[in-house]
Amino acid sequence: MSRLIVSRLIWVLPVVFIVLVMNFLLTRLVPGDPITALIGDFPAPPEYEARMRAEFGLDEPLWRQLLLYLWALVQGDLGYSFFNRQPVAQLLWERTLNTLLLMVPVLIISSVLGVLVGMYAAVQRSRALDVLISALSLGGKSVPIFWSGQVLIILFAVNLQWLPAQGMQSIRGVDPGWPQVWDFVAHWLMPGAIAVAFNMAIVARVARVAFKESILGDYVTTGRAAGLSQRVVLFRHVMPNAMIPIITVVGNNFSNLLTGTIMVEAVFGWPGLGQVFMTSIAQRDYPVLQGVFLLVTLVTILANLITDILYAIVDPRVRAGYARA
Numbered sequence: 180m181s182r183l184i185v186s187r188l189i190w191v192l193p194v195v196f197i198v199l200v201m202n203f204l205l206t207r208l209v210p211g212d213p214i215t216a217l218i219g220d221f222p223a224p225p226e227y228e229a230r231m232r233a234e235f236g237l238d239e240p241l242w243r244q245l246l247l248y249l250w251a252l253v254q255g256d257l258g259y260s261f262f263n264r265q266p267v268a269q270l271l272w273e274r275t276l277n278t279l280l281l282m283v284p285v286l287i288i289s290s291v292l293g294v295l296v297g298m299y300a301a302v303q304r305s306r307a308l309d310v311l312i313s314a315l316s317l318g319g320k321s322v323p324i325f326w327s328g329q330v331l332i333i334l335f336a337v338n339l340q341w342l343p344a345q346g347m348q349s350i351r352g353v354d355p356g357w358p359q360v361w362d363f364v365a366h367w368l369m370p371g372a373i374a375v376a377f378n379m380a381i382v383a384r385v386a387r388v389a390f391k392e393s394i395l396g397d398y399v400t401t402g403r404a405a406g407l408s409q410r411v412v413l414f415r416h417v418m419p420n421a422m423i424p425i426i427t428v429v430g431n432n433f434s435n436l437l438t439g440t441i442m443v444e445a446v447f448g449w450p451g452l453g454q455v456f457m458t459s460i461a462q463r464d465y466p467v468l469q470g471v472f473l474l475v476t477l478v479t480i481l482a483n484l485i486t487d488i489l490y491a492i493v494d495p496r497v498r499a500g501y502a503r504a
Contacts, residue, residue, distance in 0.1 A: 191480055195473075199252070202472040203245050206465050213237070213261050213463035235261055248469070257473070258466030262459065267470040270455065275437065275474065277347060278444070278451035280363075282436050285371055289378035290429045296379075297386025298421075301394060302413065312387055315380065324373055328446035331369045342369055345448030370447040374440060378432050385428045389421035396420060422493045430486035434479040 214231050232238040236247060251258060257267035300312045336344035343366050353362045394417055402412040441453030459467040
């Protein structure tokens with residue numbers, strides 16, 4: 180196991196360096212000028228524009244800006260947001276926590292329900308259930324989030340007035356304790372339900388296929404012939420052999436944890452990382468965009484590492500392969 184972790188970590192530094200340089204260059208190649216976005220349409224004196232460029236370091240050559248950015252990263256400085264007027268690290272920390280409050284429950288619920296639904300569909304071998312699972316999976320991945328989100332808002336927030344339409348908490352505030360918890364849950368339900376349906380769809384579809392193939396294995400026939408119960412065969416023999424593709428899908432959902440909610444946050448006004456990312460693109464806020472890209476890169480690397488470790492835990496053949504390497 181340690182050899183697996185070390186072999187993966189060896190590639191982290193060169194990958195992160197290449198991504199940093201590429202992201203730095205790509206943000207500068209995007210049409211638009213951050214100073215123009217900050218000033219707006221109001222005509223400003225050339226001296227004022229020059230002073231702002233010098234303040235944000237945009238008057239330096241591109242290669243020097245890159246070196247200064249990399250040196251600041253080595254010192255733990257992600258830069259200063261042009262538009263939000265605060266350190267990028269502080270801004271990303273606040274918004275990432277909000278996104279995690281939305282997406283961690285989504286990831287857990289969608290993964291557990293997706294595996295259970297896919298396993299049930301494979302065990303029951305019901306043609307009608309298979310068709311239903313396939314239809315729900317296809318619908319969950321195909322229906323645009325901005326459309327389904329607006330439908331939920333119109334139904335539950337506007338017509339029935341059961342749930343708040345946007346935000347993460349009530350503007351007027353609530354009493355601390357359980358009222359505050361219920362207020363958060365009420366704001367979470369609609370964006371959470373949309374994200375759960377979207378992520379659960381692919382997990383259920385992959386789990387159904389994986390369990391179907393695993394059930395046909397010779398070890399299942401041998402286990403039943405040995406007198407093992409259906410539950411023991413299912414959870415001790417079928418599930419471990421079906422988990423590899425499921426872990427892959429869940430790992431992919433985990434790597435999309437921070438960026439996969441951009442549309443959800445935009446529709447429901449959730450003050451998370453996706454919302455600040457969209458704002459930063461419009462404002463050409465280079466430091467924030469670079470910070471988001473760096474954060475997503477690290478999360479993706481972490482997700483791949485955790486996925487590989489889970490492979491080795493679930494499948495002894497993977498462990499043996501790394502032990503021989």
